[in-house]
Amino acid sequence: MPNAHLKVWRGDTGGAYVDYDVEYEEGMVVLDVVHRLQATQAGDLAVRWNCKAGKCGSCSAEINGKPVLQCMTRMETFIPGETITVAPLKTFPLIRDLVTDVSWNYRVAETMPELKLSAPDADGHRRMAQIDIDREQEFRKCIECYICQDVCHVIRDHPENMEKFAGPRFFVQLANVSMHPLDQNPAKATVSHGFGLDYCNITKCCTDVCPEGIHITDNAIIPLKERRVDEYYDPVKALVRKVFGGGDKK
Amino acid sequence: MAEIETHDYDVLVIGAGGAGLRAAVEASATGARTGLVCKSLLGKAHTVMAEGGIAAAMGNVYSEDNWQVHFRDTMRGGKMLNNWRMAQLHAQEAPARVMELEEWGALFDRTEDGRILQRDFGGHRYARLAHVGDRTGLEMIRTLQQHAVHRGMDVYQEVTVNRLLKDGDRISGALAYYRESGRMVLFRAKAVILATGGLGKVFAITSNSWEGTGDGHSLAMQAGADMIDMEFVQFHPTGMVWPPSVRGILVTEGVRGDGGTLKNASGERFMFNYIPSMFAAETADTEAEADAWYEDRTKRRTPDLLPRDEVARAINSEVKAGRGTPHGGVYLDIASRRSSEYIKRRLPSMYHQFMQLAGVDITAGPMEVGPTAHYAMGGVKVDAETAATTVPGLYAAGEVAGGMHGSNRLGGNSLSDLVVFGRRAGEAAAQYALGLSTLPSVSEGEIAERSAAILKPFDGGKENPYTLHRELQDAMQEEVGIIRTNSEMQSALGKIDNLRERLGHVQVEGNIQYNPGWHLALDMEHMLLVAEAITRAAVERKESRGGHTRDDFPGPNADFGKVNVVVRHTAGGLGVTQEPLPQMPDELKKLFEE
Numbered sequence: 048m049p050n051a052h053l054k055v056w057r058g059d060t061g062g063a064y065v066d067y068d069v070e071y072e073e074g075m076v077v078l079d080v081v082h083r084l085q086a087t088q089a090g091d092l093a094v095r096w097n098c099k100a101g102k103c104g105s106c107s108a109e110i111n112g113k114p115v116l117q118c119m120t121r122m123e124t125f126i127p128g129e130t131i132t133v134a135p136l137k138t139f140p141l142i143r144d145l146v147t148d149v150s151w152n153y154r155v156a157e158t159m160p161e162l163k164l165s166a167p168d169a170d171g172h173r174r175m176a177q178i179d180i181d182r183e184q185e186f187r188k189c190i191e192c193y194i195c196q197d198v199c200h201v202i203r204d205h206p207e208n209m210e211k212f213a214g215p216r217f218f219v220q221l222a223n224v225s226m227h228p229l230d231q232n233p234a235k236a237t238v239s240h241g242f243g244l245d246y247c248n249i250t251k252c253c254t255d256v257c258p259e260g261i262h263i264t265d266n267a268i269i270p271l272k273e274r275r276v277d278e279y280y281d282p283v284k285a286l287v288r289k290v291f292g293g294g295d296k297k
Numbered sequence: 298m299a300e301i302e303t304h305d306y307d308v309l310v311i312g313a314g315g316a317g318l319r320a321a322v323e324a325s326a327t328g329a330r331t332g333l334v335c336k337s338l339l340g341k342a343h344t345v346m347a348e349g350g351i352a353a354a355m356g357n358v359y360s361e362d363n364w365q366v367h368f369r370d371t372m373r374g375g376k377m378l379n380n381w382r383m384a385q386l387h388a389q390e391a392p393a394r395v396m397e398l399e400e401w402g403a404l405f406d407r408t409e410d411g412r413i414l415q416r417d418f419g420g421h422r423y424a425r426l427a428h429v430g431d432r433t434g435l436e437m438i439r440t441l442q443q444h445a446v447h448r449g450m451d452v453y454q455e456v457t458v459n460r461l462l463k464d465g466d467r468i469s470g471a472l473a474y475y476r477e478s479g480r481m482v483l484f485r486a487k488a489v490i491l492a493t494g495g496l497g498k499v500f501a502i503t504s505n506s507w508e509g510t511g512d513g514h515s516l517a518m519q520a521g522a523d524m525i526d527m528e529f530v531q532f533h534p535t536g537m538v539w540p541p542s543v544r545g546i547l548v549t550e551g552v553r554g555d556g557g558t559l560k561n562a563s564g565e566r567f568m569f570n571y572i573p574s575m576f577a578a579e580t581a582d583t584e585a586e587a588d589a590w591y592e593d594r595t596k597r598r599t600p601d602l603l604p605r606d607e608v609a610r611a612i613n614s615e616v617k618a619g620r621g622t623p624h625g626g627v628y629l630d631i632a633s634r635r636s637s638e639y640i641k642r643r644l645p646s647m648y649h650q651f652m653q654l655a656g657v658d659i660t661a662g663p664m665e666v667g668p669t670a671h672y673a674m675g676g677v678k679v680d681a682e683t684a685a686t687t688v689p690g691l692y693a694a695g696e697v698a699g700g701m702h703g704s705n706r707l708g709g710n711s712l713s714d715l716v717v718f719g720r721r722a723g724e725a726a727a728q729y730a731l732g733l734s735t736l737p738s739v740s741e742g743e744i745a746e747r748s749a750a751i752l753k754p755f756d757g758g759k760e761n762p763y764t765l766h767r768e769l770q771d772a773m774q775e776e777v778g779i780i781r782t783n784s785e786m787q788s789a790l791g792k793i794d795n796l797r798e799r800l801g802h803v804q805v806e807g808n809i810q811y812n813p814g815w816h817l818a819l820d821m822e823h824m825l826l827v828a829e830a831i832t833r834a835a836v837e838r839k840e841s842r843g844g845h846t847r848d849d850f851p852g853p854n855a856d857f858g859k860v861n862v863v864v865r866h867t868a869g870g871l872g873v874t875q876e877p878l879p880q881m882p883d884e885l886k887k888l889f890e891e
C-alpha cells in the first residue's frame with residue numbers, strides 16, 4: 048500500500064498544518080484517507096461528511112488550495128508522493144480542523160422568498176412542460192456545499208459584505224423562484240430586492256467550482272441581472288408579465 | 298450541578314430528515330411551539346441521499362393504479378407482516394402528500410401532458426414513483442427544509458440527543474449536547490417525536506451515513522417503548538462493490554426500473570432462476586416477455602424487479618456458487634439496453650457516481666453490484682393513526698418507526714412513509730401537548746448523572762472507539778447478515794457483550810469541541826443496544842421471511858406469519874416476546890383473493 052503525505056489543518060484560528068503519512072489503497076478518495084487518519088492517528092480530527100457520494104454537500108474543503116468535495120476527489124488525481132494539503136473553507140469562520148461555521152448561509156436562506164404557485168387545474172394537477180422546467184431543475188440540483196460561496200471574492204476578501212450580499216448559492220435559489228413557470232411572487236420579492244446582486248461582477252469563479260455543474264453565472268446570475276434592469280425601468284411590463292405569465296418567464 | 302442551557306417546547310422533534318421536517322411543519326401549523334434538533338447540518342440528513350423516487354398511486358402513467366393496488370403491493374412486498382392500517386393510510390394519503398410537496402416547490406419530472414411522471418420500481422405493479430432523475434431525496438429535503446424555515450420553529454443543528462427524559466410514565470424532554478462546543482443542552486417538552494432514521498452503521502457494508510447509528514431506536518428502548526420487527530433489516534440488492542472504499546454505496550433500483558438487468562459472470566440473466574411461487578403468476582419467465590413488459594403492461598413484469606429481499610438473496614447465491622464478478626458482485630447492465638443519452642437523462646447521478654468514484658462509464662459497460670445494508674423495517678411500535686408509541690407523549694415517524702413495511706420494504710415506500718406519518722405524528726403530538734396545561738418535570742439528579750457519564754470517555758481507558766465500531770460492524774455483517782443461523786447469532790451476542798464491556802474502558806483523544814472520536818464513543822452505546830435487539834429478535838423468529846433469512850429454518854412458517862416479535866428493554870436487559878398481528882377487516886382481505 049502506498050503512503051499519502053498529508054498536510055492537514057489542525058486546531059482553530061491559532062492552529063497549524065500538521066504532517067501525516069497515511070496508507071491508502073486503489074480507488075480511495077481524500078475523505079477515505081482523512082477517515083483512516085482519524086481512525087488510526089488523530090481520533091479527534093474534526094471533519095463533516097454524510098453521504099460519501101457527492102450528494103449531501105457536507106465535506107467541502109480546500110485541497111491544495113482548491114475548494115472541492117473531499118468525497119469526490121480521488122487519490123489517483125495526485126502525482127504519487129505529492130504532498131496533499133487539506134484545509135478548511137477559508138471564507139467562513141473556523142470552528143476546528145476542517146469544520147467551519149457556515150451558519151451565515153442558513154441565515155441568508157431565511158431571507159429568501161418562498162414560491163407562491165398559481166392554483167392547480169380543475170382536476171387538481173399542475174401542468175408544466177418538461178422543457179419549461181429543465182433549467183429550474185438545474186438550479187434545484189444544488190447540494191448546498193457552499194463551495195461557490197467560499198470562492199466568491201465579494202465575501203472571501205470582504206467579509207463585511209456578508210451583510211448585504213446573498214452569494215451565488217442564493218442567486219441560484221432566487222433564480223429558481225423567479226423563473227418558476229407557475230410562480231406568482233411580485234417582482235419586488237425576488238429580483239428587484241436585489242440581495243446584493245449588484246456586487247457580482249461576473250467573474251464566473253463560482254461556476255468553475257460548482258460540483259453539480261450548475262451554470263451559476265450564465266443561467267442564474269446574468270438572467271437575474273437582466274430581469275432586474277427590466278423590472279426596474281419598466282414596472283408596467285413587469286406587472287403584465289407577473290399577472291399573465293409567459294414572455295421570457297421560461 | 299452547573300447551570301445547563303434549557304429550552305421549553307410543546308413539541309420537540311428529534312431528526313430533520315423527511316419525517317422530522319414534515320412532523321415539525323405540522324406540529325407548528327397545529328399551534329404547538331416546536332423545536333427541531335438534528336445531528337448534522339440542516340438538509341444533510343439521510344433523506345438527501347434517496348435516489349429513485351417517492352411511491353404514490355396517482356395514476357398519472359397508468360390510470361388503472363389506485364390506493365388498493367398500492368396497498369396490496371405493499372402488503373405482499375412485506376410478506377403480509379405489515380401493520381395493515383399503516384399500509385392502508387400510507388397508500389391512501391401518499392398522493393396528497395406528493396401534491397403538497399409540489400405546492401411547496403418540488404419540481405418532479407413531467408409526463409408528456411405536463412403532470413408528475415412516475416417510474417417503475419420493484420414490487421410495484423404500476424409505474425408509481427414520482428421522481429426527479431435519480432436525486433428525489435434532495436428535492437424532497439430541500440423543499441421541506443425551505444418550507445420549514447419559514448414556519449417559525451427553532452432549529453438546533455449539530456445537536457445530538459443522548460437521552461430521553463421521563464416524568465413517571467410520561468415523556469418530559471431530552472438531554473443533548475452541541476457537537477461544536479461539547480456543551481450540554483436540556484430540552485423540556487410536553488411531547489417528543491422521534492424521527493431519527495435508520496441503523497445501517499451497525500453493519501460493515503452499508504449505504505447509510507455516519508448518522509445511521511440507530512440512536513432513536515436505542516433512545517426509545519431506553520425510555521421503555523416497545524419495538525417490533527427488529528429482525529428485519531433490508532439488504533438492498535445493488536450497492537457498489539468496487540473500489541473497496543465505495544463498497545456499499547447505493548445504486549438505485551431505478552436502474553432496473555429504467556431497463557437495466559442483472560447478469561452473472563457468464564452473462565446469464567440469472568433472476569429467471571429465482572422466481573418465488575408467491576410472485577410466479579405475475580412475473581415473466583422468458584427474456585422476451587420481460588423485455589416487452591417495459592412498454593406493454595399486458596405482459597408480466599421482469600424478475601429483475603422482484604422485491605428487494607428476493608433479489609438480494611439471489612445475488613448472494615450466485616456469488617456463493619462462484620458465478621460472481623472478479624470483485625465479488627454481479628453485473629448490472631443498462632449500457633447494452635438503453636441509449637447513452639437516455640441513461641444520462643434518467644440516471645445522471647449514477648452516471649456521475651460511477652464515473653467519478655469507480656472510473657466506470659455506465660453508458661458503455663456494466664456496473665458491478667452486490668447487497669448492502671440499507672434500511673431498518675423494524676422500529677418503534679406505533680399507533681397507525683397517531684404515530685404514538687407505547688410511552689405517553691412519545692411519537693415516532695419515518696424509518697425509526699416499525700410496522701409499515703412488515704418484513705420487507707418496497708422501494709419508494711419510504712419517502713412516502715416519511716411525509717404521510719410525519720404529518721400524522723406532528724398533528725397528534727401537537728394536540729397531545731396542547732392538551733397538557735403544564736410541562737412535565739425533569740429529574741435534576743438524572744441530568745447531573747448523565748452529564749457526568751457523557752464525559753467519561755475522556756478519562757482512563759485504552760480502547761479506541763473506531764476499533765470497537767469496526768469490530769461490531771464485522772461481527773454483525775458476518776453473523777447477523779443476509780443469511781443467519783442460530784450458532785452464529787449466539788456468537789454475535791457474545792461479541793456484543795464483550796464490546797459493551799470494552800466500551801466501559803474507551804479512551805478518546807483531545808477535548809470536547811467538535812470531537813468525532815468522542816461522538817462515536819457515545820454513539821457506540823446506541824449501536825450495541827440496537828445490534829443486540831436485532832440479534833435477539835432474529836434468534837426468536839425461527840423461519841425465513843422477507844429481510845430475515847435463516848439457514849437453519851429455510852422457508853416461511855405459518856405460525857410466525859401471524860406474529861410480530863416485540864423487543865422491550867427492562868431492568869434485566871432486553872426481553873423478547875411475540876404478539877399477534879393486528880387483523881385486517883374482510884373488505885381488505887378480499888384484495889388478496891384474486
Ligand SMILES: Cc1cc2nc3c(=O)[nH]c(=O)nc-3n(C[C@H](O)[C@H](O)[C@H](O)COP(=O)(O)OP(=O)(O)OC[C@H]3O[C@@H](n4cnc5c(N)ncnc54)[C@H](O)[C@@H]3O)c2cc1C
Nearest residue numbers: 312313314316336343344349350458494695696709711712
Ligand atoms: C442511498 C439511499 C437511497 C435511498 N433511496 C430511496 C428512494 O429512492 N426512495 C425511498 O422511498 N427511500 C429511499 N431510501 C430510504 C430513505 O431515504 C430513508 O429511509 C429515509 O430518508 C429516512 O428518513 P427519516 O426522515 O426517517 O430519517 P433521516 O433522513 O435518516 O434523518 C434522520 C435525522 O435524525 C437526526 N438524528 C439521528 N439521531 C439523532 C440524535 N441522537 N439526536 C439528534 N438528531 C438525530 C439526523 O441528524 C437526521 O436529521 C434511500 C436510502 C439511502 C441510504
Ligand code: SF4
Nearest residue numbers: 199247249250251253
Ligand atoms: S460570478 Fe459573481 S457571484 Fe460568482 S464568484 Fe464571481 S462575483 Fe461571486
Ligand code: SF4
Nearest residue numbers: 189190192193195257
Ligand atoms: S450552487 Fe453549486 S457550488 Fe454552490 S452551493 Fe450549490 S452545489 Fe455547491
Ligand code: FES
Nearest residue numbers: 098099104106118
Ligand atoms: S460526504 Fe456528501 S458530498 Fe461529500
